[in-house]
Amino acid sequence: MSTTIERLAATWTRVAATRRETADTVTLTIESDQPFRPGQFDMLTALGVGECPVSHSGHPRIAGVHEHTIRRVGAVTNALTAIKPGDTVGIRGPYGRGWPMEDLVGSDIVVIAGGIGLAPLRPVILALESDPGSYGRAALLVGARTPEDIQFTSDLDRWNASSAMDVFVTVDRADETWVGSVGVVTRLLDPAAINPESIALLCGPEIMMRFAATDLLALGLDPDRIYVSLERNMECGIGLCGHCQLGPMFVCWQGPVVPWSVAADLMRVPEL
Amino acid sequence: MTRRAVSRSSRGLRDRRPTLAVFKFASCDGCQLSILDAEDQLLAVTEAIDIINFPEASSRILPGPYDIGLVEGSVTTSHDLERLLEVREQCGLLVTIGACAMSGGIQALRNARDVDELAAMVYPNPEYFDVLEESTPASRHVRVDVEIPGCPVNRRGLVDVLGALLAGRRPALPTHSVCIECKIRGTTCVMVAKGQPCLGPVTRAGCGALCPSYARGCYGCFGPADVVNVASLSAQFDTEGKATIKAGLQSFNVGAPAFEEAARHV
Amino acid sequence: MSETRTIEVGYLARVEGEGSLRAEVIDGELGNVEFSIFEPPRFFEAFLRGRRFTEAPDITSRICGICPIAYQMSSVTAMEDVCGVDVGDPLHELRRLIYCGEYIESHALHIYLLHVPDFLGYESGIAMAADHRAVVERGLRLKQTGNEIIRVLGGREIHPVNVRVGGFWRLPTRKDLDGLATELDRARDEAAETVRWVSQLNIPDVTRPVEFVALSDPDRYPFTEGRIRSSRGIDIDVSEWNEVFVEQHVERSNALHAVIRERGMYAVGPTARFALNHEVIQPVAARAAAEAGLEPGVPNPFQSIIVRAVETLHAVEEALAIIDAYEPPVEASIPVDPVAGVGHGASEAPRGLLYHRYGIRADGEIAEAQIVPPTSQNQLSIEADLREVLVANLDKPDAELQWILEQAIRNYDPCISCATHFLRLEIDRG
Amino acid sequence: MDLTYVVAMGSERSLVVRPPKLNSLVELLTSHGYSVVGPILRDGVVVLDFIEKFDEALIGVESAPRPGEYRLEEHKGAVFGGPVGPMSMKRWINPPNRIAWSARPEGDQVHVDTPKPRGPRAYLGIRPCDVAARTIFGEVWPGHPDDLVIVAECTSVGETCFCSSMGTGPAAGEGADIVLTEFGEGSVLVRSRSDRGAVLLARMNGAAATEDEIESARSRVAAAAESMVRSIDSEAAREALASMPDSAVWDSVAQRCLACANCTMVCPTCFCTSINDTADLDGVVQRTIRWDSCFTPGFSEIHGGVHRDSVAARYRHWASHKLSTWWDQFGTAGCVGCGRCITWCPVGIDITEEANRIIKEVAHA
């Protein structure tokens, strides 16, 4: 049995490849055999800089590697996005509850992502892509600040081309080259023609998730079938540090993915 | 000890040894002396960082630009102000060290008073001076990247900030109360157990709860914590205790807005 | 037509702050020599008015981060003098102990990191470490031992928190002191070695007779004890300072400087202290001084580095003796109630006599304060030394002249950065 | 009132000893390989520390905790220092600041060192509320499986104590190996509560306890329970706090609260920590885990913002966690009624008073 403190020990592993997604976002491919579920996260350490939670963004069924897509916002993410192939990172996980993959089988699915929020949803979409027969119709709604900030563009092109999925993208601020939709991501619900029986998976800024969930409820979706992925400060990932509490919940192990029926009340209380 | 060998990652430290300069304004020199007081780490510091302008320690003074500039002391003359603007131009990262540079220091006591009158109290010929009305922190005039609190700064804290800047780490500069350090250290609360006035609950951590560990109340030398509820704190004391709380607020960080404001509520 | 050569040092890193030097040479003859302090004034004496008398040690320590103990000791003795309180022997011994820490720390810093580099031709102690790592490490260890005493007794090395009017806030434990003793035992050899080492330096043979002033006590090498005496017969109680000495203010300097009334310049500091107290220095230190060929009272300012080394050894021995004989005081401090009146306190800072005088009201409020730091007392003497050095070295090229002038200033260790270097040396050949 | 008082059972031994014998208990524990942590008097406060012998300075004095105030008072017959001082076993189970691991670069390798696990410890003279707290804390930080707990039941209580209403004292509940009870002029009744406790007790000398003595001890503990002045209706608090996030009580507490975090530091169940990586200039990296508090701004900070910015929200989070959401997470209250947060709050904010105000508010709504 390992003592509590030993659970904080990272495994040191090699970064096999890196891929720049946008100006401030990089995907690391890390050597690891640890299985995970879409929506789960790992704690990644940049040696001498610090540790932070990062979701899995890769295919859940490709053995030997993990993918993590990281946006540079502060010290630790700065160091992680600067890592070169061959370097080591510390890794522990996977932690948390992921997306309800079993429930998705046979259902229509609507996926709504804002900004880096597409990263934790990517494993779901990759799973759908590999096994289109098991699921209903899928709609992917993506919002980004500007066209330059759209993540995983080659994936989006591929998914768009696939018959199993409808892909809609919008930006807050367009540039000259942008011919697509401009405005908040909820604007895409109309063109996507959502089936009220769908399961919805949401990840992005809290405010975006609140608006999207409200609109989905109005379209007739069941609050138990709308899932959101929450973000709170996390330092341990395993319920020791207390930072991620949201009312009665530890986001690290009772989340980050929770149904809207649970999240709604918690997200309504200011400063909870 | 359990030991495991793994391959080393890129450690964040820059390839080139970064350069550092130390600049003095109105101060007691104690904060920059903290660098030399880090005896056991001094040679490690000078190996990791090329200190190329540190008049207190070396007569080798090279011109800027510098990767890191440490600013000690407050701005009290128009010449200081000009110099500070130049310093900002020359430094990649500008780090202030200590209460003088962060909030104006004890000499900011003059901000509420008439400088000529003060000068006349001390010097027979006050007309020889050319000083500004107020003693002000660097951040009042230029952008500051990191502010290290304390009168004086904590020696280990200072070395840690340098290490953090080198590694690209977030420096550990807590803004919470001294009380947390007091309890972590396991010292007796002098306020609860002895009824002594203590500014710990409104003062920012960083000293390691030094004063309470020496059986005296904190007098606020690290400046305001993120929450400064002095009205509630001082309500615990009689007239004399309140006077002690107020004196603490009006000492080494008298120029910190939160303490300035708080002193009005004692 | 006359030729004027102006030697100007615009920014002396600092002298108790920022200072400069200006010297004129007219037709090969030395004219004016001015050593000025332009560190902006911080008005401490004015701020002290209206504060509680108990605040003086914490406030005045902020005058100087390099010798805060001296400020704390002079101020607490002055306050206890006003209030008619004697803290008694055990507390007094602890005060001596923390002062030993300041001597060891300050002298080691000055010798190893600031002054010896001059003699050996390095820009700094840190640069010297490249060729003499073991020596510099010895100096740092010694300095650390001094600081450790201050940390244990005072809480931290700069602006310690444990000193108060009436004694201390908390007493050290026997275990604390035993820990220090272990360190000091080791430091003993290092301090002795330091005396040997500095006595072999190439000490310039410059003498300039000057009146030495220091506290002097028949029994002990003084920290706060004794009367103010001089090598030319002054022998007064500390309270008589203003009767014999006077502070002057000149335009070129933001520091007041002190002179003996009707007689003028004098010098304070290690050389003065040793001249007036060598008979009561710890025997080990006396022997080391003799072996180093140090004669008390010889007015060669360049020998001050040896005196500092001797005093460091003395402070190590003294600290060990204090710890050895330590009887814990009953209480960490004795109560001091304010009494209206005026009091005086003087102590021997590493750089020399530091005089404090306070007037307080019956409610404990400070009515007036006067503080005379060592550097302002030495200012004229420093100028005189510089004249001497200039006259003897006028033929030297600028760089060399600058070097020796800086070294002469460092003899006084007026404050560390001032003791370091001249930023700019301008020679105007007219 | 049912004090959940467990009378010595047939299989258990009960002895009566006097303080000098406590030294032989400490020796016995030491000789069985335990390092012993027990109460000592330091700076006028009863604290816990490693002991080599029983601290006789404790005899005849007791902690006298009041809101925002702690003093030591004389109390004839007292042996273990009375109601709790500022420290609990939490300090020893999860020390306030410790290294999780350190990593040192050597050539192109990194060596990782983890601290050696510690050996078993005996906690001596721990009060019942703290034994209950250890069980609660153990959900997060289990401590060492071989640790031994020797509880000292409370025969006098402090003004800030409310263990009785939380069901954690003053009689010893679950989780102790040996139970000590002060009675009479410094006599101590010693009883075993576990097999390990019984084994140890079998090696102790002392007079067998009489029925009268056992009864005398029991009645003193019962009297202590009766004398407690503070209480919280734990069930009502659970409901009320969960339903009142908008109560005006939170803002009124915020007027007085210093956000200094003393309450969370002294609380025997508050487990929040921060994990921090640092590296010295030689490149040696350390991961430390250090006590933290939901009252600090950094606690709920994510890049770009602090979730619980106002002091009202920080206090609400803390009090609600202790009395309400803890139930959702762990199936018990997070408060054992030790009263430390009331005593060591520099301004004496009283969780019982605030909780009761909210309970009343709900009742009136």
Ligand SMILES: Cc1cc2nc3c(=O)[nH]c(=O)nc-3n(C[C@H](O)[C@H](O)[C@H](O)COP(=O)(O)OP(=O)(O)OC[C@H]3O[C@@H](n4cnc5c(N)ncnc54)[C@H](O)[C@@H]3O)c2cc1C
């Ligand atoms: C469940 C979850 C999943 C996430 N998934 C992703 C993802 O897939 N991609 C992505 O880009 N982001 C993700 N994030 C957000 C990401 O964790 C934050 O952006 C990151 O923590 C920011 O850290 P920083 O140090 O770069 O920023 P900062 O603003 O510097 O720090 C933010 C926090 O990091 C911690 N921290 C900083 N320095 C240290 C140190 N030296 N030691 C220890 N801790 C330190 C502190 O808790 C601090 O409050 C996720 C967050 C959560 C909770």
Ligand code: SF4
């Ligand atoms: S002694 Fe001061 S700093 Fe320490 S806990 Fe008490 S109030 Fe806070």
Ligand code: SF4
């Ligand atoms: S306790 Fe307060 S006054 Fe004392 S050193 Fe710390 S911050 Fe400064």
Ligand code: SF4
């Ligand atoms: S909340 Fe207060 S009374 Fe309850 S266990 Fe914690 S410190 Fe004790």
